[in-house]
Amino acid sequence: MIKYLVPIGLFAALVGFLYFGLGRDKQTLPSPLIGKPAPIFELTRLDDPSKTFSNREFAGKPYVLNVWGTWCVGCRQEHGALLEIARRGEVPIVGLNWNDDRQQALSWLQQLGDPYVVSAFDGEGRVAIDWGVYGAPETFLIGADGKVLKKHIAPITVQIWEQEFVPLLAQARAVSP
Amino acid sequence: MAAELGHFALILAFCLSLPQAFFGLAGAHWRRPHWIALANRAVAGHWVFTLFSFACLAYVFNQNDFSVLYVAQNSNSELPTFYRFAAVWGAHEGSLLLWLLVQATWSLAVVAFSGNMPQQMTSRVLGVLGLISAGFALFILMTSNPFLRLWPAAPDGRDLNPLLQDPALTIHPPMLYTGYVGFSVPFAFAVAAMLEGKLDSLWARWVRPWATVAWMFLTIGIALGSWWAYYELGWGGWWFWDPVENASFMPWLIGTALIHSLAATEKRGLFKSWTLLLSITAFSLSLLGTFLVRSGVIESVHAFASDPGRGLFILSFLGICVGAALGLYAWRAPLFRSNAGFAPVSRETFLLLNNVLLVAATALILIGTTYPMFMDAFGLDKVSVGPPYFEAMFLVPMLPLVFLLAPGMHAAWKKASFESTKKILGILLIVAVVLGIAIPVVAYGWNGVMTCVGLIAAFWVAGAALVDPISRWRKGHSLPASIIGMSVAHFGLAVFIVGATTVESYKEETDLSLKPGQSAQHAGFEFTMTKIEDVAGPNYEAVQSEVVITRDGEQVAVVHPQKRVYRVQKNAMTEAGIDAHWHRDLFVAMGEPLGEGAWSLRLQYKPMVRFIWLGAAIMALGGIIAACDRRYRKRVTANEGVPDAAGAKTA
Numbered sequence: 032m033i034k035y036l037v038p039i040g041l042f043a044a045l046v047g048f049l050y051f052g053l054g055r056d057k058q059t060l061p062s063p064l065i066g067k068p069a070p071i072f073e074l075t076r077l078d079d080p081s082k083t084f085s086n087r088e089f090a091g092k093p094y095v096l097n098v099w100g101t102w103c104v105g106c107r108q109e110h111g112a113l114l115e116i117a118r119r120g121e122v123p124i125v126g127l128n129w130n131d132d133r134q135q136a137l138s139w140l141q142q143l144g145d146p147y148v149v150s151a152f153d154g155e156g157r158v159a160i161d162w163g164v165y166g167a168p169e170t171f172l173i174g175a176d177g178k179v180l181k182k183h184i185a186p187i188t189v190q191i192w193e194q195e196f197v198p199l200l201a202q203a204r205a206v207s208p
Numbered sequence: 209m210a211a212e213l214g215h216f217a218l219i220l221a222f223c224l225s226l227p228q229a230f231f232g233l234a235g236a237h238w239r240r241p242h243w244i245a246l247a248n249r250a251v252a253g254h255w256v257f258t259l260f261s262f263a264c265l266a267y268v269f270n271q272n273d274f275s276v277l278y279v280a281q282n283s284n285s286e287l288p289t290f291y292r293f294a295a296v297w298g299a300h301e302g303s304l305l306l307w308l309l310v311q312a313t314w315s316l317a318v319v320a321f322s323g324n325m326p327q328q329m330t331s332r333v334l335g336v337l338g339l340i341s342a343g344f345a346l347f348i349l350m351t352s353n354p355f356l357r358l359w360p361a362a363p364d365g366r367d368l369n370p371l372l373q374d375p376a377l378t379i380h381p382p383m384l385y386t387g388y389v390g391f392s393v394p395f396a397f398a399v400a401a402m403l404e405g406k407l408d409s410l411w412a413r414w415v416r417p418w419a420t421v422a423w424m425f426l427t428i429g430i431a432l433g434s435w436w437a438y439y440e441l442g443w444g445g446w447w448f449w450d451p452v453e454n455a456s457f458m459p460w461l462i463g464t465a466l467i468h469s470l471a472a473t474e475k476r477g478l479f480k481s482w483t484l485l486l487s488i489t490a491f492s493l494s495l496l497g498t499f500l501v502r503s504g505v506i507e508s509v510h511a512f513a514s515d516p517g518r519g520l521f522i523l524s525f526l527g528i529c530v531g532a533a534l535g536l537y538a539w540r541a542p543l544f545r546s547n548a549g550f551a552p553v554s555r556e557t558f559l560l561l562n563n564v565l566l567v568a569a570t571a572l573i574l575i576g577t578t579y580p581m582f583m584d585a586f587g588l589d590k591v592s593v594g595p596p597y598f599e600a601m602f603l604v605p606m607l608p609l610v611f612l613l614a615p616g617m618h619a620a621w622k623k624a625s626f627e628s629t630k631k632i633l634g635i636l637l638i639v640a641v642v643l644g645i646a647i648p649v650v651a652y653g654w655n656g657v658m659t660c661v662g663l664i665a666a667f668w669v670a671g672a673a674l675v676d677p678i679s680r681w682r683k684g685h686s687l688p689a690s691i692i693g694m695s696v697a698h699f700g701l702a703v704f705i706v707g708a709t710t711v712e713s714y715k716e717e718t719d720l721s722l723k724p725g726q727s728a729q730h731a732g733f734e735f736t737m738t739k740i741e742d743v744a745g746p747n748y749e750a751v752q753s754e755v756v757i758t759r760d761g762e763q764v765a766v767v768h769p770q771k772r773v774y775r776v777q778k779n780a781m782t783e784a785g786i787d788a789h790w791h792r793d794l795f796v797a798m799g800e801p802l803g804e805g806a807w808s809l810r811l812q813y814k815p816m817v818r819f820i821w822l823g824a825a826i827m828a829l830g831g832i833i834a835a836c837d838r839r840y841r842k843r844v845t846a847n848e849g850v851p852d853a854a855g856a857k858t859a
Binding site for chain 1: 481485488492496499519520523526527530531534535537538539541542578581582773777780782799800801802803804
């Protein structure tokens with residue numbers, strides 16, 4: 032009567048996988064974008080709705096894309112680290128202001144300091160969807176060839192920057208466009 | 209105070225689910241009428257305390273008691289009263305309490321409508337339902353207590369997620385849960401039958417209305433969710449193959465298979481162990497959906513705040529419940545042999561194909577939903593499985609299913625000859641082919657074979673669904689509610705297919721920028737933005753534009769799409785401006801301000817999109833009608849033969 036044992040066997044396998052899924056470390060969950068060209072976007076600038084910004088402007092140059100919003104507690108937490116990374120000037124940081132209020136976002140940058148060379152305003156969250164963002168803050172490293180090299184979910188720290196991003200910088204710059 | 213009372217009532221509700229489980233199962237096993245009576249009382253007590261607990265939570269929301277953590281997280285003093293009530297199930301903890309209340313209500317309904325069932329069967333069913341209630345109550349108390357205090361109290365709340373501040377979405381979760389939890393009743397019946405070692409046509413007759421009603425609620429719940437996504441997310445899509453949507457769709461497909469398999473079990477005593485397996489699977493998939501949505505195993509746009517501790521609890525619960533049921537199945541199912549035979553061409557064959565195809569569709573969706581996780585488990589690349597996979601794979605089992613439906617409805621039990629129905633089905637098919645090609649071509653233009661195939665299938669099913677009740681009615685034969693219900697539900701499916709096929713084939717979308725005073729042509733209509741103004745709602749500010757839609761110089765509609773920003777959570781929400789018409793929607797959603805008064809707008813023309821939800825509503829209506837059939841209410845004693853069920857005597 033093996034056939035009557037099939038359902039419970041399949042079910043046990045499923046539960047096993049689900050159990051594995053629970054223990055899985057979300058931080059190291061690879062993004063499907065890694066190694067692929069970063070999605071191109073064109074959005075209005077945060078500081079000036081009449082001007083647009085596109086990441087095409089960074090073609091041939093490495094940059095970091097940081098997804099943030101004033102509503103996000105983790106973003107406030109990582110802000111100091113971002114300012115420090117920006118001060119070192121190893122690579123420019125582009126902000127993607129996600130699902131936010133323009134005025135609030137601007138006053139946040141005024142109060143806490145602005146680590147971004149430019150911030151794009153993604154009020155609808157469409158670009159964030161293209162980039163596979165599922166929660167702010169998220170930080171991407173994009174190489175000179177326009178490919179995504181690294182994605183970090185959750186607040187970034189200077190330590191994480193040094194250990195996980197800096198070793199990739201040479202590669203990010205080296206790749207000829 | 210109310211929060212503590214609610215918490216206490218919840219503990220009592222948990223305590224009462226234990227005697228419901230114990231006396232229900234033990235009373236039936238050792239045949240003790242007193243114990244069975246106690247189980248019935250425990251059901252009532254459990255329900256009263258769960259309701260009281262739920263009422264307490266609603267009360268603290270109404271009182272804006274921000275010293276309760278859950279209220280502070282999900283409400284706000286500016287939130288309108290109606291949404292303050294709906295906020296009770298606006299997040300994880302409260303929605304579980306709603307789940308428990310629905311679960312308790314189903315148990316109560318089993319007590320109320322069990323007049324035609326032997327006491328022992330009812331008692332076992334209540335026992336199993338008691339175990340499930342106990343599990344959920346424990347889950348709430350241990351990991352997700354909505355009554356926890358926040359000290360010091362928050363001055364104001366963080367507000368209900370603006371996405372949920374919408375009428376359709378406030379009734380969507382209760383409907384969905386009623387469906388999900390409703391499948392616990394067939395599950396309990398299946399376990400009870402396996403414990404008893406007896407499964408006959410009467411059993412199938414008892415289960416059928418429960419399965420149908422649960423299926424009906426799930427249909428409504430899914431349709432409401434789809435309708436909400438259509439107008440609230442601002443994208444104008446009606447189904448996204450999101451893991452959370454799939455989680456509700458899989459039990460629906462299995463539930464549909466179960467309803468059909470139960471028909472064969474009742475009428476012919478066939479597919480017994482298969483019906484048992486489907487009963488178990490439908491509820492397992494409901495639990496699995498809950499697990500996927502709440503454990504953080506799968507990322508989704510509208511997954512609940514995830515917590516691995518909760519995930520582990522649900523997974524253990526799922527493992528125990530379903531593992532025990534399937535273990536019981538492995539042990540007992542060999543008892544339930546069917547010895548009734550049937551010819552290769554018969555209604556039984558068609559029902560079997562229906563089941564195989566529905567199960568295949570469910571398996572494809574389950575694979576697509578969990579695939580990224582499996583790949584990760586094997587250390588392979590993360591692959592994203594998107595709508596293209598689901599759309600392509602889903603059609604493979606669905607097309608034959610729909611085309612088999614028309615002959616299946618007209619096939620006789622045991623051996624079908626189609627002698628009497630061959631002609632009418634043939635005529636209907638020819639009419640369907642002519643209409644299915646002519647209508648889209650004349651109305652919208654040629655758009656490939658698949659459009660016509662979809663419409664031909666829909667018209668054939670619609671015709672075949674109506675032929676039988678009409679001919680019975682004209683001949684003056686009796687027309688039982690179950691036949692009307694079946695025809696109505698199948699007709700609803702046809703309506704749905706017309707909507708889905710047409711909108712997917714002929715929708716027209718465009719993104720453009722407009723300033724007040726400018727206009728644009730789209731899909732034969734002229735859209736003119738006349739003004740942009742600021743408006744304020746009770747708890748949001750909005751930019752509203754007025755768009756006048758004209759056709760050939762005549763005004764068709766004026767719509768007012770809005771871009772809202774909710775004051776507390778600050779997320780921007782799109783309220784689409786929709787001009788709804790029976791055969792098309794014109795959909796205008798505001799995008800981004802582009803400076804100098806210009807806004808990006810998304811214009812969409814959606815032909816027949818209303819038929820999608822109309823079809824679902826008709827299917828649900830068919831479900832209610834079928835569940836109201838008189839024979840489900842007839843009192844039959846267990847040893848009485850059933851005239852139309854040959855299989856009953858063999859069981």
